[in-house]
Amino acid sequence: MITYSNLKAHVNEDSLQIRSSDVHNYHLDALKENDQLSKQTYGVVKECPFAELQYFDVTRAFPPDLMHDFLEGIIPIVVCKVITALHQLKIVTLNDINSELEAFTFGKNDRGHIPQTLPQSVLKRKLTGSAAQNLCLFRILPFLIGHYIPEGEIHWDIYLKCREIGDLILSPCIRKSIIPVLSFQIGEFLSSFQTVFPNTFTPKLHSHIHYPRLMLEFGPLKHLWCMRFEGKHQYFKRLSHNTCNFKNLCYTLSKRHQLRQCWELTSLDILHQRSYTEGERQVPFRSLPFDIQEGIALKSEVEDISKEEKVGIVSSLLTNNIKYKVGDTIIIDVVEEDIPIFMKLEKNHTVQGSLAYLWKMTDTQDIQLSLSCLFFGGPEKMGCC
Template structure:
């Protein structure tokens, strides 16, 4: 891996012989190196979005689809049909992937989707096509290895002991790629080798990726398109963004915690289930209760929650009813017993129970997961590996 000493030698060589630019991959000294505490070889973390979600993930999926087509397990038409028929949950609908192009299995084919669509398709692929793939399929094992890697690198909190395991997974994944599909190995695959050391240095790479910047850039592009003013576009966009930020900071809308409910209507206390009435009486004694229910609720964009994590095994609850009691949000949930982790579907298998629990707004964690029924199994596909209350 390039270090400061080697980089300085290469810069000096390039200045003496410009033809070495293509050999070393550098053109000149980085101006930011003049900043105190900064150097281009040590201070720039990798971008998880471009390396993985727009690089390794779609290339691996293309190899997987190509193997399905060649072995007649599942054609591109069949995969597109399964994607269209799949009941994407509420938290996954916003990133619902589009249909695959028919040339995706060709040597020059591509999975033409955005980073969020690539991630949604990759994450839910076991639930969409997993039932058509036999256990032990070597390309499916390749997918599972990358899925385990992504579960770690996308986690907002990472335990120290995970990093060594991540290094082992990456080496195993690259070895499988070299054996099965060496033509897909582009530099972005090599970048994965440096992820464990980068995590040790910068922490979870999710916090330094470009996803949020790309999302904000989309707003800027929308302003540029809708303004129909190309005389001084930078001035127009800058002014509009400044006005938006002024409005957000000066109004209560931009600063308060959002709790948006749909289908909200008042309900008499006597019509509530017995267990709900008993809970409300125990929490709000001698208080007049004004109760309303809602079809759905979004707490800062979240609809469903993971209640707890015990020994790295998540405990789930299914939201059954949404109540507003004197303006306070209360979720009536059914406890779901975690049966175990299904390796083929890369999902937690849960069992419904008759146990009821109530969750207040302060107890809602930021995870938003959907419950899927696949082959009579209730499955929850997590977005990343969990670390306690992360």
């Protein structure tokens, strides 16, 4: 229950009146008495069609959508305002950012949504690109321009505060004890943003303050965003454009979609239950490094492995519906103070039908440690190391 003119005055929920079921029913009753006045006063236009459902509560059944709120609402505002300020202060220019962007090496998980070259419209608070591209740019921005930024730069500090919030609200798993910290960080970010950029404040920035309470109600909000629905919708948008048939578009889309589903479901391995490898080459067992030979002989179920036996070295493999590629880095554990432990996949081997992996442990600075692990199966079997 807040008006647009008072958005800037509140950076947390403590001083706000949250809509409840009883309050909302009162607003609906007021609509029947004076339609126009109630709309302007309470912001309720009409009753939700879903209200006819027995267990539906309009005030508690609509979690926020991080894709539209954060990726397409907050990130473009923060990135554009920060880049514009740094550009005007001549700390880093738009050409510098684009040059760094072109030279940046993207990982395989980001190659499908590499950010576009930033146009001049970015300086006018318009960030082009999809939600996934916005998130990718938001994540890699420190690697692009971090070395240009002087210590204590107040505009860059706004980005860092927003980045800390983004790491928490986009997390697939979060502890309840972190929620108060998130609430404090959001209040600090909104206060700093209003101080540095006093003329820019939108309802989506205000929506930040509700995230801690909503995460307690719904759990991690990333599981409830519209990204996957938009991905499915993209198929229909492409299909409508490619078929060029608009006489009965609904029939066309539903029929083509059903045919595609039938084709996919006829696959004998639709869920990739069987393992397969890519880029395999055969080498004699004796050509492997001695420590790997010992590890394979010790951990495999085969008692005697001939020195002349062929061993497969593969570039990638899929097992248990997970694809592992040489060079991949995964998190295997978290130690005290939430410090992650990383393992980097060095080699994949196939020995008489069994899969063997060679992993090297790395720290957060990507410095390889002396400990290496050789085991059969997948990372879920780390106990074999």
